[in-house]
Amino acid sequence: MSIDNRLAELGITIPQPAAPVASYVPAVESNGLLHISGQISVNEDGNLILGRLGEDMTLERGTAAARRCGIMLIAQMKAALGSLDRVERIVKLGAFVNSAPSFTDQPKVANGASELMQEVFGELGRHARSAVGVPVLPLGVAVEIDAIVAVKP
Amino acid sequence: MSIDNRLAELGITIPQPAAPVASYVPAVESNGLLHISGQISVNEDGNLILGRLGEDMTLERGTAAARRCGIMLIAQMKAALGSLDRVERIVKLGAFVNSAPSFTDQPKVANGASELMQEVFGELGRHARSAVGVPVLPLGVAVEIDAIVAVKP
């Protein structure tokens, strides 16, 4: 089954990928790896998902924000590769979670993106990951996630 | 000399690698590079090394925590590669140090892992690195470090 069909089966709509907020590009393919720029949390309507975990945002909403970052990452893969069937493996996610100093559930938040990758890509979606707290993110968003993806030629 | 013999000579015991805290995998090998998930500071007994540098943890204990992250990274290399002799080069460490805003010795902390890599792998252990402060880490640990390792086929 193609990844596009799998997305349809899951009821996941891949939006237009976000244009970079600044003077860089969304993704660069080189030496078999696609490096994707950090994707910030944006909801289905294109509005920023703002907030800080442990302060003004629940774990549940943070996890949903991370899932949205994952959807934006998939949107960038599709734009960069032409077809999602060129994804050979999701290699690494780097998750940055806007966190109050007392909030220590960054892994649960990042799972929103990690579980999405496995739903969509199956075994190929199983990736390495780092997840850390940060005091603030661009524009005040709750989560930012970048990615490295191995691609078929 | 094999890396296992070198570890024995150094008196370093490599534990069972930690299972991921969440829905991802410890390491992914692709295109000659092994990307290893962020390893959090855990002591010899398997207990988390908690704390924040510049607040409730000394530099000395922070450096020891980073060394433990390095040992966990080596444990993941061994599990992923079968043999540590498949390590071609430690390419990059990414060190995240749980830091009070006044603590600026992240490089000294991260040296705990960097010096370990040179002890164990010699010239092949000399790596690029970034080291930054973060306000909080998963489960409240003191240090998290991820890695990129070049591997022999």
Next chain:
Amino acid sequence: MSIDNRLAELGITIPQPAAPVASYVPAVESNGLLHISGQISVNEDGNLILGRLGEDMTLERGTAAARRCGIMLIAQMKAALGSLDRVERIVKLGAFVNSAPSFTDQPKVANGASELMQEVFGELGRHARSAVGVPVLPLGVAVEIDAIVAVKP
């Protein structure tokens, strides 16, 4: 035109690259990719550019600090590769901005380095990027940026 000529045309002087602050190396080339250690903000005189955005440093000075990190990255590329003409593509920049919790313009700060890469390398300088806030950086500097560069054999 060679990159050295382009730098001369732009009036950009590439300094001696910084020695690592600690026990690691400035850059590692492997599998077609050069991973460069995080470069901290240092001015033309070799003095650290200290400060925290949103607290004691303006956006303009922060952007200039990021540009200096970019110049140090180019200095490391030159030292590691022999010639800057071996740069095939700037693949990824990872920008860490010393930020008060209320400061959300990390992308504008990081543009100081991103725009430099495009000025110097043209199309080959267009890169993927992540930019996040951190509460503190080594030695108290304002910005730290690491990089991945694709290189010609």
